[in-house]
Amino acid sequence: MSEGAYQRLWESSHVTLQELLDQEQTLLEPVPDQERQTFQYRLGSLYLHYLGLLRCFDTVYDQLVQPQKRRLVRRLLDSVAGRVLELKDELVRVELCETHCLDLVLQDLKLTPADLEVPIPKYFLLEQSTTMQEQRLMLAEILSRLEPVSSRKSFTGMHRTEAIILIQRAERARQGRLRATFMQEIRRDEERDRRIREDGRHKFSQGQEAVTIQKVWKGYLQRRRTQQDRRTEMEFIGMLPSPNQVEHLSIISQACQGEDGRRIRQMEKEEEFQAAMVKTHDSLAETEGPDMKEKMKEQIRQWFIECHDLTGRFPDYPDESLGGSYLIFADKTPEQVRMELEMQVQENKKREKAKSKEKEKDEKEKKKGKEEKAKKGEVDAALQVLPSRCIPVISAGHEEYLNIWKNRCGGVHPSQNYDSETLREEKRKEVELEIRIQVDELMRQELRNLRLAVDKEEERPLRAPKKTPGKKPGIKKKEKDLTPNRSVESLYEELAIAGLVRKSEPVALKDYIGDCLYLGSALSLAKKLPMPSLFDIRQNVALYAVLRLGSPDIHTMAPLIRSILLVGPSGMGKKMLVKAVCTETGSNLFDLSPDNLLGKYPGRNGAQMMVHIVFKVARLLQPSVIWIGNAEKNFYKKIPKEDREIDPKRIKKDLTKALRLLTPGDRVMLIGTTSRPQLAEIRGLCQVYERILLMPRPDYASRYVLWKRMIEAQGIQPTQRLDISALAKVSDGYTPGHILQAIQSVLSERRFLQLSKRPLVASEFLGQLSKLDPVYREEEESLKDWYFKTPLGKKNMKHRMDQLEAEEAKLTKEKKQRK
Numbered sequence: 001m002s003e004g005a006y007q008r009l010w011e012s013s014h015v016t017l018q019e020l021l022d023q024e025q026t027l028l029e030p031v032p033d034q035e036r037q038t039f040q041y042r043l044g045s046l047y048l049h050y051l052g053l054l055r056c057f058d059t060v061y062d063q064l065v066q067p068q069k070r071r072l073v074r075r076l077l078d079s080v081a082g083r084v085l086e087l088k089d090e091l092v093r094v095e096l097c098e099t100h101c102l103d104l105v106l107q108d109l110k111l112t113p114a115d116l117e118v119p120i121p122k123y124f125l126l127e128q129s130t131t132m133q134e135q136r137l138m139l140a141e142i143l144s145r146l147e148p149v150s151s152r153k154s155f156t157g158m159h160r161t162e163a164i165i166l167i168q169r170a171e172r173a174r175q176g177r178l179r180a181t182f183m184q185e186i187r188r189d190e191e192r193d194r195r196i197r198e199d200g201r202h203k204f205s206q207g208q209e210a211v212t213i214q215k216v217w218k219g220y221l222q223r224r225r226t227q228q229d230r231r232t233e234m235e236f237i238g239m240l241p242s243p244n245q246v247e248h249l250s251i252i253s254q255a256c257q258g259e260d261g262r263r264i265r266q267m268e269k270e271e272e273f274q275a276a277m278v279k280t281h282d283s284l285a286e287t288e289g290p291d292m293k294e295k296m297k298e299q300i301r302q303w304f305i306e307c308h309d310l311t312g313r314f315p316d317y318p319d320e321s322l323g324g325s326y327l328i329f330a331d332k333t334p335e336q337v338r339m340e341l342e343m344q345v346q347e348n349k350k351r352e353k354a355k356s357k358e359k360e361k362d363e364k365e366k367k368k369g370k371e372e373k374a375k376k377g378e379v380d381a382a383l384q385v386l387p388s389r390c391i392p393v394i395s396a397g398h399e400e401y402l403n404i405w406k407n408r409c410g411g412v413h414p415s416q417n418y419d420s421e422t423l424r425e426e427k428r429k430e431v432e433l434e435i436r437i438q439v440d441e442l443m444r445q446e447l448r449n450l451r452l453a454v455d456k457e458e459e460r461p462l463r464a465p466k467k468t469p470g471k472k473p474g475i476k477k478k479e480k481d482l483t484p485n486r487s488v489e490s491l492y493e494e495l496a497i498a499g500l501v502r503k504s505e506p507v508a509l510k511d512y513i514g515d516c517l518y519l520g521s522a523l524s525l526a527k528k529l530p531m532p533s534l535f536d537i538r539q540n541v542a543l544y545a546v547l548r549l550g551s552p553d554i555h556t557m558a559p560l561i562r563s564i565l566l567v568g569p570s571g572m573g574k575k576m577l578v579k580a581v582c583t584e585t586g587s588n589l590f591d592l593s594p595d596n597l598l599g600k601y602p603g604r605n606g607a608q609m610m611v612h613i614v615f616k617v618a619r620l621l622q623p624s625v626i627w628i629g630n631a632e633k634n635f636y637k638k639i640p641k642e643d644r645e646i647d648p649k650r651i652k653k654d655l656t657k658a659l660r661l662l663t664p665g666d667r668v669m670l671i672g673t674t675s676r677p678q679l680a681e682i683r684g685l686c687q688v689y690e691r692i693l694l695m696p697r698p699d700y701a702s703r704y705v706l707w708k709r710m711i712e713a714q715g716i717q718p719t720q721r722l723d724i725s726a727l728a729k730v731s732d733g734y735t736p737g738h739i740l741q742a743i744q745s746v747l748s749e750r751r752f753l754q755l756s757k758r759p760l761v762a763s764e765f766l767g768q769l770s771k772l773d774p775v776y777r778e779e780e781e782s783l784k785d786w787y788f789k790t791p792l793g794k795k796n797m798k799h800r801m802d803q804l805e806a807e808e809a810k811l812t813k814e815k816k817q818r819k
């Protein structure tokens with residue numbers, strides 16, 4: 001794509017954004033519970049639109065070169081991502097479920113399932129800070145120091161004689177196999193000769209011979225032609241990949257080169273812009289600074305005099321936290337400002353009084369209302385979207401685009417140099433603010449002198465800055481630092497040596513294979529509960545973990561989620577998802593799994609110290625993932641004998657406390673994984689883990705793509721002879737881990753070499769599959785039953801029951817009326 005194309009994409013994104021911002025307003029109006037479905041539909045549609053926008057802004061930010069525009073697009077990208085997360089929360093709140101069936105919305109908007117995919121901004125990985133890379137190097141260095149010890153321990157030598165015997169045995173076996181094949185061939189030839197001798201040779205005339213040869217040849221030619229035609233048609237309709245892979249790959253690599261080239265240009269332009277910012281700032285401070293200073297002083301003095309003339313006394317100087325003298329210039333007369341300052345105190349008092357009165361009134365009304373509702377026996381619930389934190393940021397960004405960039409974007413090849421006029425405007429404001437701080441300091445002193453000289457007034461006590469409502473200083477508990485004298489590096493090293501920090505294997509989230517549920521809405525209509533697909537799980541992990549951990553701005557704007565629990569049978573890819581989160585966000589991986597804590601930091605104080613250090617380091621070196629495998633063990637109802645030694649519940653209390661101290665901006669996420677949550681106390685588990693993602697066995701669509709892509713990942717292009725659909729059908733009940741295991745055991749090195757002569761067929765995998773234990777129905781049912789005991793599951797169940805009851809009541813009423 002050319003630069004002009006990215007520019008046009010940006011412009012069209014703003015057209016969509018304008019439409020979405022218009023829709024936002026209507027969503028704030030409360031909707032009665034009866035219209036739940038329409039409300040869900042509107043939410044779903046908005047969510048899909050924002051996802052599309054996120055994709056566009058990500059592409060534009062990745063490829064746009066002009067530094068000022070990139071800054072604006074970045075702000076828009078982060079705030080749109082925040083809005084996507086807010087809408088996801090709304091969807092969960094309204095649908096009482098972690099997964100959503102958006103197939104009808106997709107259909108109406110003429111989108112494909114690929115549009116449901118949550119895009120992960122490319123800058124998460126491309127703009128990883130150097131500190132993150134340094135951390136990774138530090139960990140590699142610590143681990144390499146530890147390695148020789150462990151490798152020495154694990155290496156068990158083999159005696160020379162034993163080794164010779166082993167090699168001889170293998171060589172004799174090889175020779176035996178060769179001889180056997182040779183003998184088999186000799187016997188086959190002998191058998192054929194014998195049969196020919198017994199049957200006697202057919203005598204053909206020359207004509208018959210010619211006809212036979214022609215028959216075979218023509219048949220062969222026709223079959224080849226038909227096969228070719230069929231293949232061409234399948235390629236044409238996109239059912240088979242094009243054989244021209246080389247050409248395809250060269251086009252892709254060319255496009256990638258173009259993108260990389262643009263990223264290099266971005267860096268060059270950014271450096272230019274950084275230098276220009278410093279230069280413009282300095283030149284403005286030098287040329288316009290003194291004038292600005294004098295003008296400000298003049299204005300403020302004028303204000304002092306006018307206030308004194310009007311009220312007979314000098315005004316109070318606005319506090320620094322209120323913006324200092326900037327408050328005076330906000331289009332107000334000096335008298336207004338003074339009055340405002342005076343009025344603030346009185347208003348606060350009045351407001352407090354009114355609040356206490358209102359509270360009393362509300363309580364009375366509530367009581368009355370409750371009594372009335374109880375009398376009527378009905379609950380009047382209304383659905384409404386919560387006010388957004390991201391919309392103001394998006395609107396401001398959109399405004400800025402309209403005011404500054406919209407009319408300057410034109411041209412097929414827009415200029416990618418920075419705009420010096422806009423830069424000067426921005427820097428002028430910055431310089432003005434800096435100078436204002438200096439001027440305020442001077443003028444405060446001058447005011448004090450004036451009061452003393454003119455009114456003979458001693459210094460007045462400074463008015464306390466206005467407190468923001470809701471924030472009560474001192475109420476938030478402050479964390480006690482148990483390791484005040486230790487550096488982060490030394491704590492990190494300590495954790496790495498103890499094995500609590502791990503090196504995560506690189507796994508991309510897109511490699512978590514799985515297709516979406518195509519019939520979700522149909523199932524819902526048939527009153528069947530749709531189960532989450534692997535696709536849904538991938539999307540939820542992207543939304544809950546990756547987007548939040550990837551960017552500090554998104555984390556601050558999005559609703560806070562500190563922990564998630566992945567619940568599913570063994571082999572569903574829970575650990576793989578944890579690794580993928582670390583890879584996509586460049587997070588540090590801390591392992592607090594009960595089995596990993598055996599013998600580490602013993603005693604009550606030890607456990608407290610361990611959790612403290614892990615959370616402290618995780619927060620200081622954010623983004624971080626704290627993983628707890630077999631998370632049920634921390635909350636065992638009854639500790640089994642074999643786990644008594646590890647004392648799995650010892651970190652429970654400290655974990656809950658440490659989690660509560662995480663605030664927006666602390667990019668730390670606790671991810672628990674478990675396959676047996678039934679063994680845990682459900683209350684404790686659900687208190688620690690805010691979101692619970694159930695991972696049932698894969699459905700047919702997911703199994704199909706799993707087989708296909710896992711075989712392809714081994715470097716094999718499945719042929720027509722491999723019936724993947726049949727494989728997907730018979731592997732019902734098996735997890736992705738099982739499927740991978742079966743593929744790996746069939747595709748041995750020897751089988752690989754035979755592929756050209758003997759293509760793969762489905763039956764080969766069945767033997768391997770039959771050796772593995774599938775997820776039995778009882779196990780899955782018990783997991784589902786457990787899920788419906790969790791807070792969200794319970795609400796969902798109750799809602800569905802209520803709906804069923806209401807429908808039954810409606811039906812009986814209709815029947816009665818017909819009679």
Ligand SMILES: Nc1ncnc2c1ncn2[C@@H]1O[C@H](COP(=O)(O)OP(=O)(O)OP(=O)(O)O)[C@@H](O)[C@H]1O
Nearest residue numbers: 511512513569570571572573574575576675736737
């Ligand atoms: N959806 C998937 N796509 C691709 N590979 C998968 C998928 N799910 C699982 N795998 C693969 O299956 C194997 C087992 O996965 P993993 O160890 O993550 O499962 P798990 O649920 O953590 O198991 P356990 O509960 O036993 O710890 C891994 O090699 C992983 O890469």
